[in-house]
Amino acid sequence: MNLGIGQTIFHGLDRVSASDQYKPDILHTIYLGLFKHMIDWIEAFLKKHGRLQAFDEVWKAFPPYPGCLVPKKAYRELTQWQGKEMRNLGRCILGVLAMALRQPGGAQAIPFKRALRCVRALVHFNMMAQYRSHIADTIAYMEEYLDQFHRMNDIFLELGVTKRTQAKVDKQRKEIQRQRALMRERVATSQGRRMRHDDRDEEDEPCMDMIHGESHFNFIKMHLLSHFCEHIRQFGNIPMYSTEIGELAHKTQIREGWRQSNKNDAARQILHSYGRQHAIRMRLLNLQSLKDRATDLFPDVLKHLDRTTSTVSPPVICRRILKGRRGDVSNIVDFGRILGVSLEIIYRELIRYSRHNLPIDDRLPEDHATL
Amino acid sequence: MAVLLLALLPVPPKLSKCSKADRRQRKINADTLQDVFELIFAPLQDVPHVGIPIDCADGKVRLCFPILSGWIADHMENMALHGLKTNACPKCEVPTNELGTNARS
Numbered sequence: 001m002n003l004g005i006g007q008t009i010f011h012g013l014d015r016v017s018a019s020d021q022y023k024p025d026i027l028h029t030i031y032l033g034l035f036k037h038m039i040d041w042i043e044a045f046l047k048k049h050g051r052l053q054a055f056d057e058v059w060k061a062f063p064p065y066p067g068c069l070v071p072k073k074a075y076r077e078l079t080q081w082q083g084k085e086m087r088n089l090g091r092c093i094l095g096v097l098a099m100a101l102r103q104p105g106g107a108q109a110i111p112f113k114r115a116l117r118c119v120r121a122l123v124h125f126n127m128m129a130q131y132r133s134h135i136a137d138t139i140a141y142m143e144e145y146l147d148q149f150h151r152m153n154d155i156f157l158e159l160g161v162t163k164r165t166q167a168k169v170d171k172q173r174k175e176i177q178r179q180r181a182l183m184r185e186r187v188a189t190s191q192g193r194r195m196r197h198d199d200r201d202e203e204d205e206p207c208m209d210m211i212h213g214e215s216h217f218n219f220i221k222m223h224l225l226s227h228f229c230e231h232i233r234q235f236g237n238i239p240m241y242s243t244e245i246g247e248l249a250h251k252t253q254i255r256e257g258w259r260q261s262n263k264n265d266a267a268r269q270i271l272h273s274y275g276r277q278h279a280i281r282m283r284l285l286n287l288q289s290l291k292d293r294a295t296d297l298f299p300d301v302l303k304h305l306d307r308t309t310s311t312v313s314p315p316v317i318c319r320r321i322l323k324g325r326r327g328d329v330s331n332i333v334d335f336g337r338i339l340g341v342s343l344e345i346i347y348r349e350l351i352r353y354s355r356h357n358l359p360i361d362d363r364l365p366e367d368h369a370t371l
Numbered sequence: 372m373a374v375l376l377l378a379l380l381p382v383p384p385k386l387s388k389c390s391k392a393d394r395r396q397r398k399i400n401a402d403t404l405q406d407v408f409e410l411i412f413a414p415l416q417d418v419p420h421v422g423i424p425i426d427c428a429d430g431k432v433r434l435c436f437p438i439l440s441g442w443i444a445d446h447m448e449n450m451a452l453h454g455l456k457t458n459a460c461p462k463c464e465v466p467t468n469e470l471g472t473n474a475r476s
Contacts, residue, residue: 009405009408009409009412010408010439010453012412012416013412013415013416013418013419014416014419014420014438015438016438016439016440018453019438019461019462019463020441021439021442021452021453021461022442022461022462023441023443025443025444025445025446027445028445028446029446057372080409095376121399146473147473150472150473216468216471217437217470217471218467218469218470218471219458219470219471220446220457220458220459220460220466220470221446222470222471223460223465223469223470223471224446224460224462226473227460227462227463235441241441241443242443243443243444245374245443245446246374246443246444249376252378253374254376254379257376267379270376270379271376271377271378271379274375274376275375275376278375358437
């Protein structure tokens, strides 16, 4: 069975169903999953029908449009796709593909049509999955698009050949060639040459059969799509469960926390640092709203509140600049200028430091004007 | 949506080989992860029954029964969380060779 380990933590919790914990994830399932596969399919499809050049030209000539980044690089030059680029791709791929596949010749008409319909169904499904609110009709549309995608995607079946299948096919081809060679040894040379020519055509046929038989779309991201509609009915729209928020939070909370820690038992510091900031921010908001309602507050609280609200966030940039050596700082005046801190504050801090930490002989004069 | 950092999970180094010792290490890693989850969820064990007073935005204190209702993760994280094999669906019991079909169960 599919079960690997057995009991999970969810079994112990009340009113929690483990299967409901799964939330559909547009970023990983569609953008980094199916769109990525789709790119491979489309590329192979275009190569097969000799339209790769046309596609690249249309791709590069894509005009700028609000909310739609102009693809900077050619289609094939991009190796690492990011979520943002994928979203962009989802917006323009259909039009570009339709342009590249225009004027099909004779036998190409049907596969071209099927490929376009397949891509269109997937793109539409993606667009509708991003709706912030749904009615029965929109969910029905989504299901229809998904059905259509699954009906049409056999056009790409032979193109998404996995490495394992390819290896099998190669093995089979070699086997056939070996058998033929054995046969050929027994017949005369002139006859053999004619046979060799016929063989080449015959070789391809069982190989194509094999590719068709072995290829499949049985990977998990293909399946996860089928739970999207059901999930909307149960729990509401999909974008609110997107992992993008979590990934962003990773950046602000963990990386910033790591940077602010002293790298010693960092996990604890990271956990605390954001919690502390969060608590203080909440406290400030509470005090602010109390002040707005003209509630009586202590004068020092009011004073502090005025100060913090005037300089809302600490200047992040200052901390960044302080990393490493700088050539353009020769004296304390330059230093203050680069940090964006006035000299008076620096002097005051220096005096405070000297008063607390230095022996009496080394202390700076108490008045900062004399410095 | 508000995101709060609750815990940092231990990430063991990846194991490439498939020897007996490796398999055991893998099992230990998975068990450790589950234990960590158990630790995180410990406060949630009783609250769905007895309730917990929580400050409300309107200034009142209300008796709440918080229930764990979702786990946002990508596929591999889900697999580690539920303890499944990589080609299993976290939601239903679809067999591996039917993943590509559009069968809804």
